[in-house]
Amino acid sequence: MERIEKRNCPICDHYNNEILFSQEFVDIKEVTFLRGYEVVVCNNCGFLYADDIPGQKEFDLYYKNCSKYEVKADELTDSQISRFQASLNFIEECINNEEINFEEFRIVDIGCATGDFLRFLKGKGYQDLNGIDPSPLCVKLMKDNHINAKQATINELEEHEKYDFIRLNAVLEHVVDLNYSITQLKKILNKGGYLYLSVPNVQGFKELVNCPFQEFSVEHINYFSKNSLSNLMRKHGFTLIEYQINHNKLYSELETIFRYDDDVTKNNEKIVDDQEAIESIKEYIVRNYRLEREVNEKIKSRIQEQEPIIVWGVGTHTLRQLAKGQLRKCNIKLFVDSNLHYQNKQYNGIPIISPEQLYEYNYKILISSYYGQDSIVDYINKVLKLNNEIVTLYNVEN
Ligand SMILES: [Zn+2]
Incomplete structure (x- = not known):
């Protein structure tokens, strides 16, 4: 390159x-x-x-x-x-x-x-x-x-x-x-x-x-x-x-x-x-x-050590967290992203799936975003109707 x-x-x-x-x-x-x-x-x-x-x-x-x-x-x-x-x-x-x-x-x-x-x-x-x-x-x-x-x-x-x-x-x-x-x-x-x-x-x-x-x-x-x-x-x-x-x-x-x-x-x-x-x-x-x-x-x-989790979002927030933040020490089982270009790719053997594929998994979901956080939570609860425990990181000011 x-x-x-x-x-x-x-x-x-x-x-x-x-x-x-x-x-x-x-x-x-x-x-x-x-x-x-x-x-x-x-x-x-x-x-x-x-x-x-x-x-x-x-x-x-x-x-x-x-x-x-x-x-x-x-x-x-x-x-x-x-x-x-x-x-x-x-x-x-x-x-x-x-x-x-x-x-x-x-x-x-x-x-x-x-x-x-x-x-x-x-x-x-x-x-x-x-x-x-x-x-x-x-x-x-x-x-x-x-x-x-x-x-x-x-x-x-x-x-x-x-x-x-x-x-x-x-x-x-x-x-x-x-x-x-x-x-x-x-x-x-x-x-x-x-x-x-x-x-x-x-x-x-x-x-x-x-x-x-x-x-x-x-x-x-x-x-x-x-x-x-x-x-x-x-x-x-x-x-x-x-x-x-x-x-x-x-x-x-x-x-x-x-x-x-x-x-x-x-x-x-x-x-x-x-x-x-x-x-x-x-x-x-x-x-x-x-x-x-x-x-x-x-x-x-x-998030406890070795606890399996799903991370929602693979943008700037996640990419930096995986390089420098606490997230790199977590036991991530899956990434989720709604962008079609990212789906079916993987990081370190961890697959990136679409939101609709989440039904099969019960792990805790960490929302790795500020701007999209609240609408993602809404989407999980109201559209996907999933019962997974959700972890948010921000108090989003409107
Ligand atoms: Zn100059």
């Missing part, structure tokens, strides 16, 4: 960085190809990113074959609609004036999974809508919904297709070679066109409530703030037009609109300091070490 042991700072190309945290995962084939990484801060510009990671090709293969985003949604949910409407309001306020109307733009959504935002715009009467995603199944689902869709990664875009507006929602935090990908975007964006980027907002990390180190997930390898994202984009001739932050307990999102002015005189503008983001991530790390100790204690007190 190609591995980038030393990743120069994607923003300033500086070589020296300081390690803030070492993330570790066990290796469940098909669930992740990442065995972990170092969360580092650039000594020069303060950008926060993951170092010692596989190359882009490994990521591309993973998103092509193991997409978690292939969930078919027949109807947009109320919460999706209100989120999309808020995002559309933000975009229109940034772009629309007497001469420019966003509705007339040629729009492309890259890494758009099943194209929910495009379907939302279509419902509003928008015409020129295009979706691009690496997963063949996602592309098929978009086409089923009459969205113009193409299968490609961000690095496989074709130059002859030009757009007025590119949307990248929750994409850049997954990209290894940011500079190459942004160069690709410039090939398909008309000069004066707009780029919408939304990424997790590292400045909000310190206030998030989730399972330990969830922000250092099996997919996220760049941790942006408004300043670092602007630093990166300015280098490529983009001007920040506007930004907004959507923050709740579970996630903090940074939405931005950049215009492609291709103004090279701005390339050498001074990089903006990112001290607040660094403080936020440091505080997040300290608090999550504490949280992880509490979770380990809880597992220790609720």
Whole structure:
């Protein structure tokens, strides 16, 4: 496997960085190809990113074959609609004036999974809508919904297709070679066109409530703030037009609109300091070490040595627990996950089964998730109607 042991700072190309945290995962084939990484801060510009990671090709293969985003949604949910409407309001306020109307733009959504935002715009009467995603199944689902869709990664875009507006929602935090990908975007964006980027907002990390180190997930390898994202984009001739932050307990999102002015005189503008983001991530790390100790204690007190258990969920939470936490000392008989890609795989000889296969087993079930915990418990009790004893690890705040 190609591995980038030393990743120069994607923003300033500086070589020296300081390690803030070492993330570790066990290796469940098909669930992740990442065995972990170092969360580092650039000594020069303060950008926060993951170092010692596989190359882009490994990521591309993973998103092509193991997409978690292939969930078919027949109807947009109320919460999706209100989120999309808020995002559309933000975009229109940034772009629309007497001469420019966003509705007339040629729009492309890259890494758009099943194209929910495009379907939302279509419902509003928008015409020129295009979706691009690496997963063949996602592309098929978009086409089923009459969205113009193409299968490609961000690095496989074709130059002859030009757009007025590119949307990248929750994409850049997954990209290894940011500079190459942004160069690709410039090939398909008309000069004066707009780029919408939304990424997790590292400045909000310190206030998030989730399972330990969830922000250092099996997919996220760049941790942006408004300043670092602007630093990166300015280098490529983009001007920040506007930004907004959507923050709740579970996630903090940074939405931005950049215009492609291709103004090279701005390339050498001074990089903006990112001290607040660094403080936020440091505080997040300290608090999550504490949280992880509490979770380990809880597992220790609720599950006896050698007691056979079932673990529900094989995401970031489980992968880290198996590498570093109390869970690695437990007598796990089975894993359960509703993701089809994970089922029929195994870890250390322990099979991963579907929820519907649980009927045959009476072991205690440990819910290895924060976000999904309460709905999983409901599902076990009300849908599967199982009587297994359930162990939860969190008091989920709503
Ligand atoms: Zn840097």
